Amino acid sequence: MPAGDPAPPPAQPAGLVEHFFRHETGRLHGALIRLLGVHNITLAEDVAQEAMLRALRHWSMGGVPANPSAWITRVAMNLAKDALRHQRMAGIKEPDVITHLEITAPSPAVAVEGSQAIRDDALRLLFICCHPSIAPDAQVVLALKVLCGFSTGEIARAFLSSEAAIEKQLTRTKQRIQQAGLAYDIPEGEDLAPRLDGVLAALYLLFNEGYKASAGDRLLREELCEEAVRLASLLLTHPAGRTPRTHALLALMLLTAARFPARLDEHGDLLRLDDQDRSKWNQPLIERGLLQLVEAARGHELSEYHLQAGIAAIHCTAPDAASTDWVRILRHYDELNRLKPSPIVALNRAVAVAKVHGPPAALDAIAAIPDRDRLESHYLLHAVVGELQWRQKNHRAAAESFRRALRLAQVGPEQLYLTRMLERSLGEGGQPQAE
Amino acid sequence: METNATPVPFMLFFRNTGPENYQHLSPEERQQVVTRWNDWFEGLVAQGKAIEGQPLEMETRIVSGPGGARVTDGPFPEAKEAIAGYVTLMVSGVEEATAIAQRHPGMAYGMKIEVRQMTPDCHLGVNTRARGRSKQEVATD
Numbered sequence: 001m002p003a004g005d006p007a008p009p010p011a012q013p014a015g016l017v018e019h020f021f022r023h024e025t026g027r028l029h030g031a032l033i034r035l036l037g038v039h040n041i042t043l044a045e046d047v048a049q050e051a052m053l054r055a056l057r058h059w060s061m062g063g064v065p066a067n068p069s070a071w072i073t074r075v076a077m078n079l080a081k082d083a084l085r086h087q088r089m090a091g092i093k094e095p096d097v098i099t100h101l102e103i104t105a106p107s108p109a110v111a112v113e114g115s116q117a118i119r120d121d122a123l124r125l126l127f128i129c130c131h132p133s134i135a136p137d138a139q140v141v142l143a144l145k146v147l148c149g150f151s152t153g154e155i156a157r158a159f160l161s162s163e164a165a166i167e168k169q170l171t172r173t174k175q176r177i178q179q180a181g182l183a184y185d186i187p188e189g190e191d192l193a194p195r196l197d198g199v200l201a202a203l204y205l206l207f208n209e210g211y212k213a214s215a216g217d218r219l220l221r222e223e224l225c226e227e228a229v230r231l232a233s234l235l236l237t238h239p240a241g242r243t244p245r246t247h248a249l250l251a252l253m254l255l256t257a258a259r260f261p262a263r264l265d266e267h268g269d270l271l272r273l274d275d276q277d278r279s280k281w282n283q284p285l286i287e288r289g290l291l292q293l294v295e296a297a298r299g300h301e302l303s304e305y306h307l308q309a310g311i312a313a314i315h316c317t318a319p320d321a322a323s324t325d326w327v328r329i330l331r332h333y334d335e336l337n338r339l340k341p342s343p344i345v346a347l348n349r350a351v352a353v354a355k356v357h358g359p360p361a362a363l364d365a366i367a368a369i370p371d372r373d374r375l376e377s378h379y380l381l382h383a384v385v386g387e388l389q390w391r392q393k394n395h396r397a398a399a400e401s402f403r404r405a406l407r408l409a410q411v412g413p414e415q416l417y418l419t420r421m422l423e424r425s426l427g428e429g430g431q432p433q434a435e
Numbered sequence: 436m437e438t439n440a441t442p443v444p445f446m447l448f449f450r451n452t453g454p455e456n457y458q459h460l461s462p463e464e465r466q467q468v469v470t471r472w473n474d475w476f477e478g479l480v481a482q483g484k485a486i487e488g489q490p491l492e493m494e495t496r497i498v499s500g501p502g503g504a505r506v507t508d509g510p511f512p513e514a515k516e517a518i519a520g521y522v523t524l525m526v527s528g529v530e531e532a533t534a535i536a537q538r539h540p541g542m543a544y545g546m547k548i549e550v551r552q553m554t555p556d557c558h559l560g561v562n563t564r565a566r567g568r569s570k571q572e573v574a575t576d
Contacts, residue, residue, distance in 0.1 A: 016469065021462035052465065053454030059469055060541045061449050061490040061520030063476035151461040 016064055021052060024069060025149030028076050030121030035080055038128060039178045041146060047083060051076035122147065123238055124184045126231060127195055130202040133180045138173045139202040140209060145170055148227045158220045159209070186240050196241060200249050200305070203228050203235075207253050222260060229253050248296035248305035254289030255312035258282040270417040274321040286316045307336040326355035343371045347384060359388040379408035383418060390425055399425035442525040444486070444553040445532040449522075449546060451515040452490075456544045471540040479524070479535065488522030523553075 017023075025048055032044035051072050058071075065071045129143040141159075144150040152170065156163045187195040210224030232250040235241030262280035265271050293309050311332045318324040333349035346369040354362035366372070366385060375381040386401030402422040409415050457465060479485035495517060499505045526532045529552060536548040 016466070016473075019463070019466070021465045021469075025462060050454065053457055056457040056465060056469065057452050057454045057519070058490045060452050060472055060544075060546065061522070062488055064469060064473050149462050154461050154463070 016068055019149075020068065022149035024072060025049075025052065026122065026125075026147045027069075027118055028072065029146045029149075030118065030125050031073070032076065032080055033125060033128075034121055034184055035077075036084070038182045038184050041174050041177060043083060043087075044080075045146065047076055047079045050079055119234065119237055120186065122234060123186050123241070126199055126234070127187060128177065128182055128184065130195075130199040131177070131180065131182055132194070132198050133176060133182075134173055136202060136205055138169055139198075140206045141166060141169055142173050143202060143206065143231075144224070144227070147231070154220060157217045158224055186238065188240070192240055196235075196243065196246070199235065199241075200232075200245060203232050204249060204252075204305070206231075207256070211256060225253065225257050225260075229257065244296045244299045244301040245303040245305050247292045248303055248309050251289045251292035251296055252305050252309035252312055254285050254292060255309060255316050258285035258289060258316060268416070269420065270414055272417075273315060278320065281316065289313065289316065302335075302339070304336060304340040307332045307339065311336075324355075326352055330356050341370075343369055343375045344378075344380075346370075347375060347381060351384060354388055354391075359391045363388050363392075377408060379405040379414065379418070381405075382408065383421070386421060386425070390421075390428075393428075395425045395428040440527075442484075442527060443555075445524045445526055445529070446551050446553055447488075447522045447524065447532070447536055448518050448549040448551065449490075449520040449541075450518060450549065451545050451547045452519040452541065453515065456546070468540060468544070475539055479522075484524050484526055484535070486523040486525055488520065490520035491518065493519075 028048040028051065029041075029044050032047055033041060036044050036047075054075050055068070055072050059065075059068075125147050126143065129147055130139045134142065141155055144155050144158075145152065150158075152163050152166045155161075156166045159166070207225050207228035210221040210226075210228065212221070229250065232246060232253060235246050236250065258281050259273075259276065261282060262276040262278065263271060289309070290313060293313055296306055296309065311329050314325050314329050314332075330349070330352040333345065333352050336345050337349055347366065350362045350365040350369075353365045363385070366381070366388075369375065372381075382401045382405035386398045386405060389395075389401060390398035399422055402418055402425055406415060406418045406422060409418055457468070460468065476485065476488075495508065497505075497507045499507075524532055524535060526535065529550065532550045532552075536550050539546065539548060542548075
């Protein structure tokens with residue numbers, strides 16, 4: 001956007017839904033990769049991109065057509081056909097393209113090119129993006145780029161990284177996909193469960209990236225959460241993805257996202273759960289989340305997502321902080337620590353221990369975390385310890401812990417929060433004395 | 436330039452509208468710019484000021500020389516100067532037509548608009564001024 005343009009965004013033109021260009025890009029990739037093959041992801045991206053740019057050129061002089069999606073699809077399919085002609089690629093028969101063109105070209109039919117076909121292409125692409133041959137972080141970046149239609153600039157802003165670094169990672173990921181020779185399928189049979197777990201883990205990571213308030217553009221990060229919710233919901237529309245743990249993951253996302261509006265105070269400072277105005281929690285999202293949790297309870301499966309969603313549900317249904325059922329939360333954490341032990345889970349469990357058994361027991365629990373050293377570089381460890389020390393009126397130690405946490409936290413609300421905590425500790429006599 | 440009480444026909448010629456102008460925009464920025472220029476069009480159409488318009492395809496062929504012997508294909512080195520599309524306006528005069536062109540959101544992305552008044556009489560037998568008059572009569576009746 002040109003700098004200094006004060007005009008507020010006007011109403012969307014008819015037919016141009018919110019995030020049109022983003023999701024249209026993802027949709028085109030889905031269809032183009034089906035046509036061109038998984039090894040041609042980059043070509044599919046180039047074709048989709050060119051179709052978008054032609055749309056922009058055209059629409060700058062004539063406005064948006066009645067069915068923009070159909071317009072872009074027609075241009076993209078023509079470009080794909082040209083690309084195939086030029087490259088004369090082996091293994092892809094042009095008649096396939098032309099048949100596809102004939103199916104999709106007679107305009108209005110395209111946008112509704114069977115919503116099922118669009119959904120299946122999106123799912124195929126999701127399974128490709130989350131393939132076990134790709135590292136988890138790279139999966140998230142690839143999904144954001146090809147499936148969600150984010151630009152590398154947007155991804156870089158969301159992750160507080162550079163565009164060049166994101167570009168480089170994407171190139172490597174696509175090379176890996178090319179070498180792996182992946183099929184454009186929704187996995188079946190015994191392949192399905194482990195592949196689905198990979199997809200769920202990637203969506204969890206995507207959501208978490210958005211949820212972390214630690215860095216990057218806040219609006220964009222909330223959009224990462226929206227995308228994670230959208231893709232989890234998409235999984236649930238297909239029998240392959242409709243499992244209790246998918247429901248549980250979606251429940252977790254909805255119940256967590258419901259608290260977004262209350263996370264920051266009017267200065268943009270981070271608020272702890274205890275201090276949040278619960279009337280700001282998004283009640284419809286909570287209801288949707290609880291409904292998903294009910295769905296998740298069908299069957300005997302108990303996943304980490306069930307337990308985390310269960311914890312989120314206890315928070316969401318407590319009328320105020322004081323009446324939170326910490327005993328039940330602690331039981332969930334105990335279970336989670338057995339099912340999926342990790343230093344972060346253990347640290348969160350310690351917070352529940354403090355609520356149930358008091359700060360000394362919690363500090364003991366933290367001291368007993370097996371991989372504690374892995375947490376030393378994480379600001380959260382020092383923030384939690386600082387809080388517990390403060391509650392023990394050990395203000396000097398608390399100040400030191402908050403200072404360490406502050407050094408480790410990245411920019412943004414977390415730093416502000418920690419600064420406030422540090423000042424509070426110093427105000428209570430935690431000031432280091434000149435000796 | 437005098438201001439006419441009767442609307443006069445103008446043509447806006449769009450130049451330098453190439454796809455590459457929008458390459459650096461993120462999907463969300465593209466959405467914003469499309470939304471803004473759609474408002475530009477919709478506004479003019481609603482006021483009865485935009486009569487017709489069309490983008491042109493990028494492929495270009497230029498015929499010249501006696502008997503049309505020289506036929507050259509685009510793109511040309513000066514492709515940015517080629518006409519990429521047009522809109523016909525019925526407005527009070529060159530000032531209004533210019534102001535309309537200035538408000539096109541494409542300006543921020545390198546677009547150029549040439550503003551030209553159309554002659555009242557067309558050799559094909561269509562009298563554009565008459566078209567304008569009849570428009571006005573409809574409006575005042």
